[in-house]
Amino acid sequence: MASSIVLFGPPGAGKGTQAGNIVRLTGKPQISTGDMLRAALSAGTSLGLEAKGYMESGQLVPDSIIIGLIEERLTQPDASDGVLFDGFPRTIAQAEALSEIADVSVVIAIEVPDSRIVDRICGRYTCASCDAVYHDTFNPTTTQGTCDECGHTEMKRRADDNEETVRTRLSAYHSQTAPLADWYRQRDLFVAVDGDQDINTVSASISEVL
Ligand code: AP5
Ligand code: MG
Ligand code: ZN
DSSP states (O other): OOOEEEEOOSSSSSHHHHHHHHHHOOOOEEEHHHHHHHHHHTTTOOOHHHHHHHHHOOOOOHHHHOOOHHHHTTTTTGTTTTTEESSSOOOOHHHHHHHHEEEEEEEEEEEHHHHHHHHHHHTTETTTOOEEEEEEBBBBOSTTTTTTTTTOOOOEOOOTTTTHHHHHHHHHHIIIIIHHHHHHHTOOOOOEEESOOOOOHHHHHHHOOO
């Protein structure tokens, strides 16, 4: 089995931001369960409808839905040499299911204290075409309103990027996702990087790990 990479960390840690650089370095495609669920939601599929309430309130979507989504995605040809998982797995049950279907070579955890998270998430916007991630103050587009990556001129904000939902997402992270760190440590796959630095410094730390 070709080996895959897991990007791990709390909401707003910078997983989506760092994914682009890792894709360039490794050639592995990014699989973001959050992006896949949002695409299903905007396409109005039954999966999207099922996930909607959980996502909007900041709770995790049930494992059975997520595992089914990943199993299907991994059958696509571009996944055959391993992938970069962004925001998956998020529970021990998801990690156990993943261990049956893919080989994980490293889990890169981007560590950011809770006190930074609300500012990061409430200032976030993304390109409506390519999902590139920006921030009002920390990482704005070079030309206001135009995506640096693809030139598209429509930006969007996520429905779950408000302070109240962020608090629910953080508590879901601490109770359901953070225990996975020890699960991966026991398997010698866990590497933490300091995510409380500027974006380029975090990228450099991740490149070193890779
Ligand atoms: P998902 O889309 O995965 O959201 P998340 O985990 O909450 O993470 P984010 O995407 O909010 O943060 P990020 O780490 O990608 O940060 P980013 O790079 O954007 O999941 C959404 C929902 O879907 C979940 O709540 C759940 O309901 C459901 N879901 C998804 N996967 C699931 C699963 N496996 N199981 C169950 N449910 C699932 O950066 C954030 C901001 O900070 C940006 O504006 C960025 O510009 C800025 N920034 C980034 N790095 C830095 C830096 N170093 N310094 C300053 N600013 C920075
Ligand atoms: Mg993300
Ligand atoms: Zn774009």
